[in-house]
Amino acid sequence: xxxxxxxxxxxxxxxxxxxxxxxxxxxxxxxxxxxxxxxxxxxxxxxxxxxxxxxxxxxxxxxxxxxxxxxxxxxxxxxxxxxxxxxxxxxxxxxxxxxxxxxxxxxxxxxxxxxxxxxxxxxxxxxxxxxxxxxxxxxxxxxxxxxxxxxxxxxxxxxxxxxxxxxxxxxxxxxxxxxxxxxxxxxxxxxxxxxxxxxxxxxxxxxxxxxxxxxxxxxxxxxxxxxxxxxxxxxxxxxxxxxxxxxxxxxxxxxxxxxxxxxxxxxxxxxxxxxxxxxxxxxxxxxxxxxxxxxxxxxxxxxxxxxxxxxxxxxxxxxxxxxxxxxxxxxxxxxxxxxxxxxxxxxxxxxxxxxxxxxxxxxxxxxxxxxxxxxxxxxxxxxxxxxxxxxxxxxxxxxxxxxxx
Numbered sequence: 001x002x003x004x005x006x007x008x009x010x011x012x013x014x015x016x017x018x019x020x021x022x023x024x025x026x027x028x029x030x031x032x033x034x035x036x037x038x039x040x041x042x043x044x045x046x047x048x049x050x051x052x053x054x055x056x057x058x059x060x061x062x063x064x065x066x067x068x069x070x071x072x073x074x075x076x077x078x079x080x081x082x083x084x085x086x087x088x089x090x091x092x093x094x095x096x097x098x099x100x101x102x103x104x105x106x107x108x109x110x111x112x113x114x115x116x117x118x119x120x121x122x123x124x125x126x127x128x129x130x131x132x133x134x135x136x137x138x139x140x141x142x143x144x145x146x147x148x149x150x151x152x153x154x155x156x157x158x159x160x161x162x163x164x165x166x167x168x169x170x171x172x173x174x175x176x177x178x179x180x181x182x183x184x185x186x187x188x189x190x191x192x193x194x195x196x197x198x199x200x201x202x203x204x205x206x207x208x209x210x211x212x213x214x215x216x217x218x219x220x221x222x223x224x225x226x227x228x229x230x231x232x233x234x235x236x237x238x239x240x241x242x243x244x245x246x247x248x249x250x251x252x253x254x255x256x257x258x259x260x261x262x263x264x265x266x267x268x269x270x271x272x273x274x275x276x277x278x279x280x281x282x283x284x285x286x287x288x289x290x291x292x293x294x295x296x297x298x299x300x301x302x303x304x305x306x307x308x309x310x311x312x313x314x315x316x317x318x319x320x321x322x323x324x325x326x327x328x329x330x331x332x333x334x335x336x337x338x339x340x341x342x343x344x345x346x347x348x349x350x351x352x353x354x355x356x357x358x359x360x361x362x363x364x365x366x367x368x369x370x371x372x373x374x375x376x377x378x379x380x381x382x383x384x385x386x387x388x389x390x391x392x393x394x395x396x397x398x399x400x401x402x403x404x405x
Contacts, residue, residue, distance in 0.1 A: 015113050019097065019120060023129070027090045030130035031083055033398050037299070039132045043082055046070045046132070050080060059226040065166030066134040085132045093129035096140040103143055103370055106150050108335055111374035118369050118383065123250065123390040124358055125366070127398065135359045138167040142174045142363060149178045152186070158205020165213060169223045170349065172213050174363060177345035179206045184338040239350040241287050241322055242301075243361040245308065247329075248321035250365070253382040254332070254375060255324060261331035262324070272330075276323050283322065284315050291355035300397075301358050332372055339371040 035043065045064060048054035049071035057064055073088045074080060100119050105112040119125065128136055141164035148157035161175035187199050217223050223233065248255055266272055289295065289305040308318040334340055346364040353360055375383075 011113070015117070019116075020094075022120060023090065023094050023097075026126065027087070027130050029395055030127065030398075031086050035082065036131060036398065042067065042132045042134065043085060046074070046085060047080070050074055057226070061224050061226050062134070062168050063166045063225065065163065066137045068166075069137070070132075082132075086130055089132055089136070090130045092140065093136045096136050096143065097129075099140060099143040099147060100366065100370070103147050103150070106147065107370060108374065114374060114380055115369050118380070118387075119366060121384055121387045121391065122365065122369070123387050123394060124246070125362060126391050127394055128359070128362075133359070134167055135362050138164065138171060139363055139366060141167060142171055143366075145175060146178050149182050152182075154182065154202040155205055157182075158203065158209060162205060162209045162212065165209060169213065169216075170352070172209065173345055173349045175206060175209055177341060179203055181338055181341055184341065185336070233352045234354050235351055236354065237282060237286055237351070238288070238356040239353050239360050240347060241283055242305070242308075242356045242358075243350060243364060244322045244325040245304070245318060246358070246361060247365070248325040250387075251328070251383070252386060253379045255328045257376075257379055258328045258331050262327045265327065265331050272327070276326070279323065279326070280316075280319050283319050284312075287315075289356070293355045293357075300394075301356065305356060334371045335373055336371075342367050342371055 041060065045054075045057045045060060045067045048057065049064070049067055057067065060067075069092075070085060070088060074084060077084070077088070097116065097120060101112060101116040104115040104119075108115075125136070141160050145157045145160035145164060148154070148160055157178060158175075161171070161178065164171040164175065182203075213223070287309065289302070289309055295302065307314060309315065329343070334342075342364075346367070349364065350360060
């Protein structure tokens with residue numbers, strides 16, 4: 001019998017080849033950029049672990065799961081230089097992309113390639129695929145935990161969730177989201193004890209993750225390990241407003257398409273005007289750039305925050321895209337009703353973070369890409385056109401040494 005590859009396999013092979021070429025091109029564009037920002041922290045930690053001089057670093061705010069993984073890979077590959085660190089980070093980032101594609105294929109097969117390409121060319125993510133940073137590796141384990149959960153392999157999901165805590169302790173929020181998502185998709189409304197006893201053991205590793213994190217917090221006297229003066233848990237809306245501001249621009253074609261829906265939504269829900277006024281008051285009173293890490297001049301986020309807070313007029317002007325983003329999210333449909341749980345957990349994830357940082361929006365933005373319904377081809381083409389231009393500008397600025405995301 002003559003083997004004939006299916007059309008789906010040919011499509012995946014074509015786009016897979018394109019993705020590999022994009023990753024290779026991105027790596028060669030980024031690999032010789034000077035060591036940037038937090039790379040000056042992470043690279044020495046990896047080198048110390050690799051050399052056996054400091055296996056459990058205490059000056060980093062989070063557990064060194066990324067650093068241990070990198071040191072192990074470098075030891076297995078018999079390399080120790082900085083370019084090798086970036087090379088291995090790029091390989092791990094590629095695996096993160098593969099898992100995102102598997103997730104997208106599980107959520108909606110018809111839009112899997114579309115969403116995966118949006119993830120690949122998302123301007124906030126793309127430079128960090130090739131830099132010695134923990135954020136993409138952190139997403140990798142969150143994606144693995146979600147993928148296992150959607151496939152009803154809850155013990156495996158909990159194990160991946162525990163591994164994610166070794167990279168970022170606050171990933172416990174996403175593990176809680178995954179657990180609740182599984183409950184609503186598979187067990188709701190089973191709340192009687194005789195029902196709970198039947199499915200509760202499947203969540204063993206979810207509960208174990210919570211117990212381990214509580215034990216760590218007790219022993220460590222807090223969730224933060226190092227640099228506690230600048231990394232502390234509080235209640236602040238800074239990252240929520242900043243993420244909404246970015247959302248308006250990075251999803252601009254989608255947001256503009258939603259305009260008629262927003263008008264209809266406001267006509268039907270006039271209370272939203274009052275909610276937006278209250279949001280503006282919170283934004284005006286509490287959004288600020290007082291944290292020392294939000295004052296470094298060569299970060300793009302610093303420039304954006306200065307623009308947002310420079311005057312009352314600036315605050316009003318920059319609140320307009322924030323308000324529009326809120327309304328656009330209200331009218332954007334997600335694939336399943338249970339996926340709307342993502343919104344309160346995104347707020348819970350961003351709310352305790354003390355300083356405003358672009359990278360904190362990585363997981364919320366990637367999950368939004370994953371959960372939203374398929375866009376039209378016109379919207380996708382416009383989004384890619386904007387994203388590729390922004391990526392080019394970011395890489396140029398990083399090569400020039402002028403700014404860093």
